Amino acid sequence: MNKQQQLVAQIQEQIQQGILLSGQKLPSIRVMSQTNHCxxxxxxxAYEQLARERWIYAMNRSGYYVAQQGYHQQRYPVRDQVDLSSAAPAPELFPYDDFQSCLNQATQVYRDQLFSYGMPQGLPPLLCExxxxxxxxxxxxxxxxxxxxxxxxxxxxxxxxxxxxxxxxTIMIEQPSYHLLIELLGALHVPVEGVERTVHGLDWEKVERLFQSGEIKFFYVIPRFHNPLGTSLSTSDKKRLVALATKYDVYIVEDDYLSDLEHAVSNDPLYAYDTSEHVIYLKSYSKILxxxxxxxxAVLPEALISTFSQYKRLLDIDSSxxxxxxxxxxxxxxxxxxxxRYLLExxxxxxxxxxxxxxxxxxxxxxxxxxxxxxxxxxxxLPDNFPTAVLIKRLAxxxxxxxxxSQHFLANSPYTMNLLRINVSNVPEEQIDPTLQIIAKEIRKLSITPKL
Known part of the structure; x- marks a missing residue:
């Protein structure tokens, strides 16, 4: 084992034994070379190898720091309820120490920018990443x-x-769809059309009929891990939708909010098939962090950049x-x-x-x-005549x-289903089975002749 590997093993052992703690700064390169006579x-x-293996991380103009190795679930208070309605990431899985160190470093490196405006697109180094x-x-x-x-x-x-x-x-949305967009469209009194989305995909006859009408400004769609269905469009369906958007000059707003939770590298977004700049791609960091x-x-077609920038300046100024x-x-x-990687596991x-x-x-x-x-x-x-409100109350x-x-459908939508959304992102693994068993028990108590 050469000197570099000896140093790597030594630092790894010190981190594992708790001698070096998460967020602790390592000695400078000069000090380490003098201390270890190399x-x-x-x-x-040695430091670069440790950084590649995620034992440590580098901070610009500051040095190397110990990365958080374990995710201490016990640090987060035990919750007194099980929440199957929230799509937020599990708080006990989040590496607070790592992000806290990044916040601290950010206040040092970008302290001048904290007191000024002037980055309407966003922080240039972040845009690059x-x-x-x-x-x-x-x-x-x-x-x-x-x-x-x-x-x-x-x-x-x-x-x-x-x-x-x-x-x-007119804005076109799937039914069901993202509930806050539905509320936004209602509050702004925007004309809206709904098209059915099922576990099998879209109602293609209606999609093309509405596109052909010449009234649709954009179609908001969630191709991957649909909210609330959880299903994804097939590759052929994605290509078909992009082709129709090009043919009828309809923009597609692709909400790829869970792209970071995808395992299949071949499951490309709509944006990958767009050759006419009709797809607006949206990515969120809230659902993974x-x-x-x-x-x-937001990734915008060239034709929308100027107008989007103008409206963003009025509505958003600069994001934090x-x-x-x-x-x-x-x-x-x-x-x-x-x-x-840890979250996916x-x-x-x-x-x-x-x-x-x-x-x-x-x-x-x-x-x-x-x-x-x-x-x-x-x-x-659930059956159409099932007393869902009673079930929700009993579970509460x-x-x-x-x-x-109901919140995922437009008012008076012909596609409304009586459904119960089950999201386990915020539920500890050991609580999933007993929770669903209780739900099944309560459903049996309230069941009447199924009418699906």
Whole structure:
């Protein structure tokens, strides 16, 4: 074992034994070379290897620090209820120490920018990192096309209010769809059309008929891990939708809010098939990190950049520079990649447990028909005349929070289903089975002749 490998093993052992703590600064290269009687290049090699293996991370003009190795779930207070309605990441899985160190460094490196405006697109170093991340999911764009917004909801607000080159007003959404967009459209009195989305895909006849009408400004769609269905569009369906958008000059707003939870590298977004610049791609960091971060990214066609920039300046000014700077540090130092891998492992266990329990309960068609895929959420289709409100109340009395699907549909929508959304992203693995067993028991108590 050469000197560099000896140093690597020594530092790894000190981290494992708790001699070196998370967030602790390592000695400088000069000090380490003197202490260990070796060249600076040997120390640099050891530090770089440790950084590649996520034992430590580098901070610009500051040095090397110990990365958080364990995710201390006991640090977060035990919750007194099980929440199946929330899509937020599990707080006990988040590496607080790592992100805190990035926040601290961000206040030092970007302290001048904290007291000024003037970055309408976003923090340039973050845009660079985001562009590279997007390329990993086949979204190739210039940095001039990227805009950081205060969450995806703000991007949707801007897109809803701004004029589009096709001069149209009506917005088309799936049914069911993202409930806050539905509320936004209602509050702004925007003309809206709904098209049915099922576990099998879209109602293609209606999609083309509405596109052909010449009234659709844009179609908001969630191709991957649909909210609330949990299903994804096939490759052929994505290509078909992009082709129709090009043919009828309809823009597509692609909400890829769970792209970071995708395992299949071949599952490309709509944006990858767009050759006519009709797809607007939206990415969220809230669903993988934490909702309070409020950072989303919009990838815009060239024709929309100027107008979007103008409306963003009026509605959003600059998104939080501190949040952007901390996220930049978090991505740049490899922490995001390491945390994503850890989160996926945790979610995979929860998804597997969810599927096992659904299989155990599959004697009941309600559970047998629940979609099983790699999404961290699914839904239960209840009979049309099932007393869902009573079920929700009874579960609440047992400290189980669920929500019905009514908020995901437009008022008076012909596609409304009586569904119960099941999201386990925020539920500890060991609580999934007993919670679903209680739900199944309460459903049996309230069941009447099925009418699906």
């Amino acid at each position: 060249s600076p290049s040997t120390i640099i090699g 985001v562009r590279q991340q997007l390329e990993e999911v086949q979204v190739f764009a210039r940095e001039s096309q990227l805009f950081v917004t205060s969450g995806i909801q703000r991007a949707l607000s801007i897109l809803t209010m701004m004029p589009f080159p096709n001069g149209r007003q 934490f909702p309070g971060l409020r950072i989303g990214v 520079v501190l949040s952007q700077a901390a996220l930049h540090m978090y991505i740049k130092n490899g922490m995001f990649t390491r945390y994503r 945790g979610y995979d266990r929860r998804i597997a447990q969810l599927h096992r329990t659904l299989d155990e309960l599959s004697a009941d068609p309600i559970f047998a028909n629940a979609p099983r895929n790699q999404a961290v959420h699914t839904f239960l289709r 009395q047992q400290k189980i929070v669920v929500g019905d699907g």
